[in-house]
Amino acid sequence: MPDFSFDRLRRFPDVEADNLFAVDASDRLILDEAAGVLAEAGSGEVVVIEDRYGALTLGAAALAGARGIRVHQDVLSGELALTLNAADAGLADSYRSLILGEELLTNARVVLIQLPRSLAALDEFADAIRRFAAPDVVVIAGGRIKHMTPTMNAVLRQHFGELQVSSARQKSRVLRAAAPTASATQPTVSTWPNSVEHADLGLTICAHGAAFAGATVDIGTRYLLEFLDRMKTDARSAIDLGCGTGVLAATLARRRPALRVTATDQSAAAVASARATMVANALADRVTVVRDDALQSQPDASAELIVLNPPFHIGSSVHAGIALKLFEDAGRVLQPGGELWSVWNTHLGYRPALTRLVGPTHQVGRNAKFTVTVSTGR
Structure with missing residues (x-):
């Protein structure tokens, strides 16, 4: 197993300061809640969305043995930080970065998400997962409780038939979604932008x-x-x-x-x-x-x-x-x-x-x- 420690992760080339961190309790909680489904996922079946600096991607690779991970990060500095952190951990070959869309999500069975602050962003992510991922996909989406709202639950329920909310841990929480919906009233192509x-x-x-x-x-x-x-x-x-x-x-x-x-x-x-x-x-x-x-x-x-x-x-x-x-x-x-x-x-x-x-x-x-x-x- 590669030598991996969350404590080694850096934000660089993003801004670094004593009060800014590359990993937090929500990253660890997402990985812990996803441990079971990650263990069952095959190569190329794990997708990570909005990994800030690589904690989710590299944690899934090092701790759960995931390979062929597909990753989408909106912010380029986070994508560059993941590249540097992956090289430092000896995990550069465990993932590839892609834009949001079909190639990212086709046949995905596990999707890990750091919840975005924007409900519109969450809606676009969930819609893409619903349209492209495997029918048995499980979505583990987490964040800090102070940044989460009940409306996030409602957004996910528009795209998934099952939703569970985890207990709080270290001021973080996880939403677990499954059973992507498919009905005549939902568009089969993206409505974005x-x-x-x-x-x-x-x-x-x-x-x-x-x-x-x-x-x-x-x-x-x-x-x-x-x-x-x-x-x-x-x-x-x-x-x-x-x-x-x-x-x-x-x-x-x-x-x-x-x-x-x-x-x-x-x-x-x-x-x-x-x-x-x-x-x-x-x-x-x-x-x-x-x-x-x-x-x-x-x-x-x-x-x-x-x-x-x-x-x-x-x-x-x-x-x-x-x-x-x-x-x-x-x-x-x-x-x-x-x-x-x-x-x-x-x-x-x-x-x-x-x-x-x-x-x-x-x-x-x-x-x-x-x-x-x-x-x-x-």
């Missing part, structure tokens, strides 16, 4: 379940949109960093037809959503959408204009680390004299960090909740 027409913006926004804000426009992005016409008017190219569903990228491309726009996000759901948004608005030939960990695939001093509405949380933890990581990468990629336009919750006070990591920063707008700044590359 959702799409909503926003007449005020002249855009149709498309969103998969795990995409931030869904097919709505979050209020920070809506405020930053007010400044688009002031953003480096001579720029020939722009990057929408952390693009989500692609609202900023699509609006930039539409208002400034000569601009080449790249939209980048580390979320697989966001990237799929943004691509669908570009197709829906006839912009697919003018906006390139890429999945990236911050701007790691972009060369130094290559961007004339970057727009950013940074997240203020990492998973379920409120933490400035992810915003600082994005600022630092934007500072590296921005050309001297290029502009980074950011919108952020005023109480976060990001201006000193932007000045340090990017360049001279000044406020160009402020309302009751948000501040908009422009930083000039050094």
Whole structure:
């Protein structure tokens, strides 16, 4: 058996800090509750969804002997962390990473899930399992009780005929679902992404379940949109960093037809959503959408204009680390004299960090909740 310890797991290249962890009690509980079905599963019959940094995948491989594990992680930094942790544990050949869909789930008999915060994401996961997994599939989905709601039970009951709720352990709980439903009233093809027409913006926004804000426009992005016409008017190219569903990228491309726009996000759901948004608005030939960990695939001093509405949380933890990581990468990629336009919750006070990591920063707008700044590359 490979030398495996949960204590060796790291979050890297995601943000690491003393109060951020690569594994928690819910990972251990999911594996314990799944021990029986994992022991009976054959090679290639185990699927793991939303494994944060590899605890579920590598735990199933090392502790239960699972092989041919198929894994879907929405966040690229988690996928990269799994790669590094698997290599460290000698388990690199025990799994493969796939997008959410048929190849991931066909004939799966055991599915382990770290419950997402988004009910829409859970619905999309459960719908895909119902359509593609084996009829005798067992789903073991768990999380921290403080992040679980009774509505999660209702979502799973829409797709499965059996649902059991475990006892609590170390402030964690597991939902065990089985007997995927099949009826004439349920679609046999995916209904995702959702799409909503926003007449005020002249855009149709498309969103998969795990995409931030869904097919709505979050209020920070809506405020930053007010400044688009002031953003480096001579720029020939722009990057929408952390693009989500692609609202900023699509609006930039539409208002400034000569601009080449790249939209980048580390979320697989966001990237799929943004691509669908570009197709829906006839912009697919003018906006390139890429999945990236911050701007790691972009060369130094290559961007004339970057727009950013940074997240203020990492998973379920409120933490400035992810915003600082994005600022630092934007500072590296921005050309001297290029502009980074950011919108952020005023109480976060990001201006000193932007000045340090990017360049001279000044406020160009402020309302009751948000501040908009422009930083000039050094």
